[in-house]
Amino acid sequence: MAPLTLAGIERAARDQLSPEIWDFVEGGSGAERTLAANREMFGRHAFRPRALVDVSVCAPAVDLLGATLQLPVGIAPMAYHRLVHPDGETATARAAGKAGALLVAGIFASRTLEDIAAAATGPLWLQLYWLRRREALAALVERAEAAGYAALLLTVDAPRIGRRLRDLRNGFAVPPEIRAVNLDPALMAASHHAGQGSSGIAEHAREQFDPTLTWADLAWLRERSRLPLVLKGVLTAEDARRAADHGVDAVVVSNHGGRQLDGALPALAALPEVVDALPPHIPALLDGGVRSGADIAVALALGARAVLVGRPAFWGLATGGEAGVGQVLDLLRDELEHTMALLGRPSVADLDRTALAPWPV
Numbered sequence: 001m002a003p004l005t006l007a008g009i010e011r012a013a014r015d016q017l018s019p020e021i022w023d024f025v026e027g028g029s030g031a032e033r034t035l036a037a038n039r040e041m042f043g044r045h046a047f048r049p050r051a052l053v054d055v056s057v058c059a060p061a062v063d064l065l066g067a068t069l070q071l072p073v074g075i076a077p078m079a080y081h082r083l084v085h086p087d088g089e090t091a092t093a094r095a096a097g098k099a100g101a102l103l104v105a106g107i108f109a110s111r112t113l114e115d116i117a118a119a120a121t122g123p124l125w126l127q128l129y130w131l132r133r134r135e136a137l138a139a140l141v142e143r144a145e146a147a148g149y150a151a152l153l154l155t156v157d158a159p160r161i162g163r164r165l166r167d168l169r170n171g172f173a174v175p176p177e178i179r180a181v182n183l184d185p186a187l188m189a190a191s192h193h194a195g196q197g198s199s200g201i202a203e204h205a206r207e208q209f210d211p212t213l214t215w216a217d218l219a220w221l222r223e224r225s226r227l228p229l230v231l232k233g234v235l236t237a238e239d240a241r242r243a244a245d246h247g248v249d250a251v252v253v254s255n256h257g258g259r260q261l262d263g264a265l266p267a268l269a270a271l272p273e274v275v276d277a278l279p280p281h282i283p284a285l286l287d288g289g290v291r292s293g294a295d296i297a298v299a300l301a302l303g304a305r306a307v308l309v310g311r312p313a314f315w316g317l318a319t320g321g322e323a324g325v326g327q328v329l330d331l332l333r334d335e336l337e338h339t340m341a342l343l344g345r346p347s348v349a350d351l352d353r354t355a356l357a358p359w360p361v
């Protein structure tokens with residue numbers, strides 16, 4: 001029987017992957033408090049269902065930066081999809097397109113930006129880290145525009161890589177046959193070697209990520225591209241207001257899936273203050289701990305325009321390539337429509353804070 005929950009797909013994925021890769025995917029930073037809290041926050045909300053509403057048609061479609069998503073879900077940017085399946089990002093792109101979901105390809109994609117774009121049939125964004133070598137960034141932006149990417153997403157919660165104890169203990173390094181093919185190999189050398197008590201990921205970031213990045217630098221990126229700009233890693237009202245002041249087009253409320261600052265606010269807890277601080281024309285997305293359609297309904301009710309899922313996409317990819325990612329997205333769609341029907345809120349516009357109450361303790 002096909003898995004009935006994402007947890008079933010997660011269990012199957014664990015059997016497919018080596019312990020080191022499993023730890024890299026699943027792990028968080030420090031004591032993994034934020035990783036756990038991302039999930040726990042969803043359990044703090046109860047639904048307030050309304051009766052006698054016509055729910056014969058439940059429509060989860062939303063508009064996002066000029067595109068329609070049939071499913072208010074995107075696949076979060078993740079490095080190296082080929083770590084978990086030989087087809088890598090092109091399989092993910094095909095599955096996202098079929099499901100009407102967004103794909104955010106990562107700067108450390110293991111397939112070329114052009115191959116990913118050719119496989120994509122839905123909205124496609126490119127994620128960037130701010131590298132010290134700005135000319136490498138500029139070249140990527142130019143390629144992304146030419147290949148038809150619809151937005152640039154800049155990750156702003158990683159001036160350095162979080163202390164991921166599992167990776168440090170495992171001495172995790174990216175296997176030599178898996179490459180960030182869109183970047184000069186010389187830039188990526190450190191990611192393939194783990195020093196004593198370190199990981200290749202941490203070494204690479206120390207060498208290549210620019211920790212001097214500030215709000216003033218966003219103008220440099222704006223000058224190089226007319227694509228909408230999305231900031232990922234906003235957790236406070238203060239930063240949401242600054243993002244709006246700097247003309248950002250959308251933000252992702254995210255703590256990087258608990259992989260960066262351990263002890264940072266759970267993403268769902270930060271969502272209302274960010275939404276309330278943004279002007280209505282700037283949408284907020286949320287990622288971190290979304291594992292079911294009911295979770296998506298909670299996030300939308302708290303004001304997210306859409307959610308991103310990270311690890312679940314890798315579970316699907318590991319277990320079945322394109323079909324596996326499709327299974328994850330189809331499950332999320334079925335569960336979301338089911339929740340909307342039983343909640344008496346048949347469209348996304350009906351999902352607002354009146355749909356929720358604090359879970360009674």
Ligand SMILES: Cc1cc2nc3c(=O)[nH]c(=O)nc-3n(C[C@H](O)[C@H](O)[C@H](O)COP(=O)(O)O)c2cc1C
Pocket residue numbers: 024025026038076077078079106107108127155232254255256257258259287288289290308309310311312
């Ligand atoms: C294996 C893995 C690789 C990731 N790589 C990136 C990346 O390259 N850039 C980035 O902005 N976020 C990266 N993330 C974070 C995700 O974009 C996202 O914020 C997080 O996975 C959401 O939490 P979830 O996994 O609980 O859904 C990565 C996450 C994982 C699990």
Ligand SMILES: CCCCCCC(=O)C(=O)O
Pocket residue numbers: 079108191200201204205256259
């Ligand atoms: C080798 C480059 C660093 C990849 C970092 C990927 C990432 O953001 C993650 O959370 O892992």
